[in-house]
Amino acid sequence: xxxLRRFFLAPAAALLAVTLAAPLAIVCAYSxxxxxxxxxxxxxxxxxxxxxxxDPLYGAIVWRSCWIxxxxxxxxxxxxxxxxxxIARSGARKNLYLSLVILPFWTSxxxxxxxxxxxxxxxxxxxxxxxxxxAIHDPLPLLYNNGAVILGLVYGFLPFMVLPxxxxxxxxxxxxxxxxxxxxxxxxxxxxxxxxxxxxxxxRAGSILVFVPCLGTYLTSDLLGGSKTILIGNLVQNQxxxxxxxxxxxxxxxxxxxxxxxLLLAARRQGEQML
Amino acid sequence: MRRxxxxxxxxxxxxxxxxxxxxLAVFSFNASKFTVWQGFSLHWYAALAQDxxxxxxxxxxxxxxxxxxxxxxxxxxxxxxxxxxxASGWISGGLYLSLVTPEIVTxxxxxxxxxxxxxxxxxxxxMHTVILAHVGFSLAYVVVVVLARLRSFDRGLxxxxxxxxxxxxxxxxxxxxxxxxxAIAAAAMLAFTVSIDDYVITSLVAGVDSQTLPMAIYALxxxxxxxxxxxxxxxxxxxxxxxxxxxxxxxxx
Amino acid sequence: xxxxxAAACSRRPRLNVYNWSDYVAPDTxxxxxxxxxxxxxxxxxxxxxxxxxxxxxxxxxxxxVFPSNDFIGPMRQMGLLAPLRAGLLPNLDNLDxxxxxxxxxxxxxWSAPYMWGVTGIAYQSxxxxxxxxxxxxxxxxxxxxxxxxxxxxxxxxxxxxxxGYSINSGDPAELxxxxxxxxxxxxxxxxxxxxxxxxxxxxxxxxxxxxxAVTAAQAMQAAPGRLAFAFxxxxxxxFADTIAILRESRRQEAAHRFIDYMLRQDxxxxxxxxxxxxxxxxxxxxxxxxxxxxxxxxxxxxxxxEEPHSVEAQRLxxxxxxxxxxx
Numbered sequence: 001x002x003x004l005r006r007f008f009l010a011p012a013a014a015l016l017a018v019t020l021a022a023p024l025a026i027v028c029a030y031s032x033x034x035x036x037x038x039x040x041x042x043x044x045x046x047x048x049x050x051x052x053x054x055d056p057l058y059g060a061i062v063w064r065s066c067w068i069x070x071x072x073x074x075x076x077x078x079x080x081x082x083x084x085x086x087i088a089r090s091g092a093r094k095n096l097y098l099s100l101v102i103l104p105f106w107t108s109x110x111x112x113x114x115x116x117x118x119x120x121x122x123x124x125x126x127x128x129x130x131x132x133x134x135a136i137h138d139p140l141p142l143l144y145n146n147g148a149v150i151l152g153l154v155y156g157f158l159p160f161m162v163l164p165x166x167x168x169x170x171x172x173x174x175x176x177x178x179x180x181x182x183x184x185x186x187x188x189x190x191x192x193x194x195x196x197x198x199x200x201x202x203x204r205a206g207s208i209l210v211f212v213p214c215l216g217t218y219l220t221s222d223l224l225g226g227s228k229t230i231l232i233g234n235l236v237q238n239q240x241x242x243x244x245x246x247x248x249x250x251x252x253x254x255x256x257x258x259x260x261x262x263l264l265l266a267a268r269r270q271g272e273q274m275l
Numbered sequence: 276m277r278r279x280x281x282x283x284x285x286x287x288x289x290x291x292x293x294x295x296x297x298x299l300a301v302f303s304f305n306a307s308k309f310t311v312w313q314g315f316s317l318h319w320y321a322a323l324a325q326d327x328x329x330x331x332x333x334x335x336x337x338x339x340x341x342x343x344x345x346x347x348x349x350x351x352x353x354x355x356x357x358x359x360x361x362a363s364g365w366i367s368g369g370l371y372l373s374l375v376t377p378e379i380v381t382x383x384x385x386x387x388x389x390x391x392x393x394x395x396x397x398x399x400x401x402m403h404t405v406i407l408a409h410v411g412f413s414l415a416y417v418v419v420v421v422l423a424r425l426r427s428f429d430r431g432l433x434x435x436x437x438x439x440x441x442x443x444x445x446x447x448x449x450x451x452x453x454x455x456x457x458a459i460a461a462a463a464m465l466a467f468t469v470s471i472d473d474y475v476i477t478s479l480v481a482g483v484d485s486q487t488l489p490m491a492i493y494a495l496x497x498x499x500x501x502x503x504x505x506x507x508x509x510x511x512x513x514x515x516x517x518x519x520x521x522x523x524x525x526x527x528x
Numbered sequence: 529x530x531x532x533x534a535a536a537c538s539r540r541p542r543l544n545v546y547n548w549s550d551y552v553a554p555d556t557x558x559x560x561x562x563x564x565x566x567x568x569x570x571x572x573x574x575x576x577x578x579x580x581x582x583x584x585x586x587x588x589x590x591x592x593v594f595p596s597n598d599f600i601g602p603m604r605q606m607g608l609l610a611p612l613r614a615g616l617l618p619n620l621d622n623l624d625x626x627x628x629x630x631x632x633x634x635x636x637x638w639s640a641p642y643m644w645g646v647t648g649i650a651y652q653s654x655x656x657x658x659x660x661x662x663x664x665x666x667x668x669x670x671x672x673x674x675x676x677x678x679x680x681x682x683x684x685x686x687x688x689x690x691x692g693y694s695i696n697s698g699d700p701a702e703l704x705x706x707x708x709x710x711x712x713x714x715x716x717x718x719x720x721x722x723x724x725x726x727x728x729x730x731x732x733x734x735x736x737x738x739x740x741a742v743t744a745a746q747a748m749q750a751a752p753g754r755l756a757f758a759f760x761x762x763x764x765x766x767f768a769d770t771i772a773i774l775r776e777s778r779r780q781e782a783a784h785r786f787i788d789y790m791l792r793q794d795x796x797x798x799x800x801x802x803x804x805x806x807x808x809x810x811x812x813x814x815x816x817x818x819x820x821x822x823x824x825x826x827x828x829x830x831x832x833x834e835e836p837h838s839v840e841a842q843r844l845x846x847x848x849x850x851x852x853x854x855x
Binding site: 005009012015016018019023024079082083086103104108112216217218236246250253 | 281282284285288289291292293295296298299302311349350351353354356357358360361363365366369370372373375376377378379380381383384385386387388391407408410411412414418443444447468471472474475479488489492493496497504505507508511512515516518519520
């Protein structure tokens with residue numbers, strides 16, 4: 001049994017070693033080195049890249065990334081829950097409704113982000129319509145701000161919240177809600193005190209599936225934030241390209257991962273296991 | 276929650292999800308470059324068909340996705356089976372880490388690793404690095420999906436097969452795999468989607484010959500409004516939509 | 529590479545050319561391929577840093593790149609460039625007198641000047657008063673409609689000029705003052721964009737943009753009468769984009785042929801007409817009366833060539849740039 005098992009695990013282990021372990025080791029090493037003159041890394045080992053994070057400038061970036069990710073997650077939750085409820089209760093048409101949710105997810109994330117660029121620009125559809133209707137005189141600055149980034153994130157990650165919620169709601173025993181109603185609870189009370197707690201695993205899974213990618217987002221803030229809204233993902237990318245400071249970028253990457261891992265560990269519960 | 280109210284709400288959310296894409300599609304037929312409708316035209320689709328670079332990028336994306344999906348599905352299924360038989364902290368931990376690592380970090384770490392490794396190997400960034408990267412980040416998705424299905428599989432079936440004389444591998448092949456087939460298919464679709472759609476990691480580890488469709492789309496999107504991009508989007512959405520509908524029909528049968 | 533592509537590749541030699549976007553005429557590359565039988569894979573970038581990040585490893589796969597003049601020195605020091613063999617480049621004689629012995633490469637050993645330009649302010653002509661100085665990009669009345677280039681050198685250069693310093697300054701005190709000005713500007717700033725601003729100018733999304741003259745000329749051509757370009761009174765940057773061959777290239781001969789082709793008068797003229805650029809090719813007479821592309825001498829007197837920096841200065845500038853972007 002052991003030989004077969006090891007044989008089966010070998011390819012995955014090799015892949016993980018090459019695409020995860022080794023790269024992360026290199027990043028750790030780089031984060032302790034000094035930047036080369038025009039890029040790359042050089043020998044003097046130093047902690048300077050980490051101490052640089054004490055600068056409130058970078059603390060602000062970490063904070064901004066966290067609250068934008070949190071806002072997007074909460075919005076996703078609020079939007080997704082009733083929808084998941086609807087799909088879970090829709091009987092025969094479940095698969096159709098699920099497919100309709102998944103379909104945008106299947107299209108490119110980039111395209112979905114671009115769709116919002118198209119809509120939100122000063123000469124985009126929304127502003128053009130509002131001006132035609134006479135509702136506004138000058139175009140509204142809808143693009144290139146935090147709100148646009150959050151909107152783009154919610155739009156991109158909503159399916160990730162709907163699916164786990166749906167999975168939990170679908171497995172929930174409907175008789176529990178019925179019993180609650182029979183005992184005289186109003187619909188809202190049933191929802192708040194019976195349904196929601198029961199689908200807590202789905203809520204947690206969905207929140208994690210949305211929050212973590214949002215925390216490290218780069219594309220959305222790049223295209224919708226106008227390179228003014230600098231989040232950790234943008235900071236990392238900048239260091240590896242125009243700012244030519246690989247060690248600092250490496251340190252920023254590890255800080256980002258630490259924040260993500262910290263939150264994940266805090267949210268972990270006994271017995272819940274994906275892997 | 277009244278059923279009617281929920282239904283209305285659902286319609287609203289579906290509209291939110293789909294209308295932007297529909298608008299993109301509508302304006303892909305706009306004769307003008309700007310957001311004022313100036314007549315129906317297939318001009319942008321014609322431009323699309325003649326854009327050699329875009330078509331090459333699409334071809335690259337497909338090749339990468341197919342190869343990466345195949346490799347990730349095989350390796351992931353085997354790994355999931357092994358993990359189900361007996362858990363392994365290291366592998367599970369590694370897969371989990373791979374799932375939660377932000378894309379930008381995966382991308383730059385792979386870039387750093389490849390650049391370092393290429394000092395000793397006589398290689399450069401190219402299709403192979405992209406494929407390797409894609410297999411790397413798809414693996415965890417495959418394992419999660421297949422493992423979830425395995426958790427509802429009765430071990431006794433395999434044991435029965437072995438009692439009847441089958442080797443462990445034969446039992447796996449003839450009893451477990453057919454049961455896993457829908458999950459393997461779902462995992463493959465997931466890996467394919469993730470691979471076709473990836474921009475951040477691919478852009479960092481791509482070489483001269485491996486421009487992919489998302490990279491081409493990003494180059495267009497950066498330049499501002501481009502109706503050709505609307506046309507690309509519409510083609511992709513329509514194509515994938517058709518694929519999903521067809522697969523739904525096949526499944527329902 | 530697709531199966532068809534691979535088959536085609538094995539039949540004819542392939543040159544990998546990495547250039548700025550919108551910097552050749554639609555048929556320039558195709559004509560070269562037809563004339564010489566050398567296939568060309570043509571990629572584009574939006575900034576020098578983007579190009580450098582890709583080729584820095586020394587085995588990127590690109591053969592020919594188009595660095596700006598201030599990148600030639602650093603790239604040479606990093607050992608990235610291959611020396612040019614003047615014998616294979618007869619068309620070097622076409623170069624304008626100004627560019628035969630440029631300060632960054634006096635013997636043209638490493639680069640061939642291609643196009644040149646300046647950095648100024650592109651704006652909607654309806655603006656009143658019209659922007660005349662860098663200081664006008666700090667105007668609160670234009671809040672949300674101002675863009676700056678996404679390039680440390682250009683952005684710092686504008687602020688330094690506004691404060692009366694040299695665009696190439698590496699002095700920490702001067703850079704610190706520039707940084708403060710630029711962080712203050714972010715309140716009104718829409719975005720940091722390079723050539724992408726062209727479409728936004730044409731569409732009217734942006735009122736005033738720090739832009740390269742080429743971008744402005746392209747925008748003005750697309751929206752006649754609505755846009756204008758100003759050469760800031762405090763002074764502005766001048767740069768030249770050059771063609772260089774990477775040392776890693778194993779197709780040096782084909783690369784030389786490409787450069788020689790690009791130095792031809794008719795090719796240069798086609799590019800100028802198609803993309804509204806200012807060429808270093810003296811033989812080309814196209815668009816010489818375009819004041820945006822070829823400003824008169826008294827305006828050019830206010831220009832300062834962009835120059836590479838010492839290592840410490842470069843580090844300081846990069847760091848300041850990160851701080852500006854992160855604020």
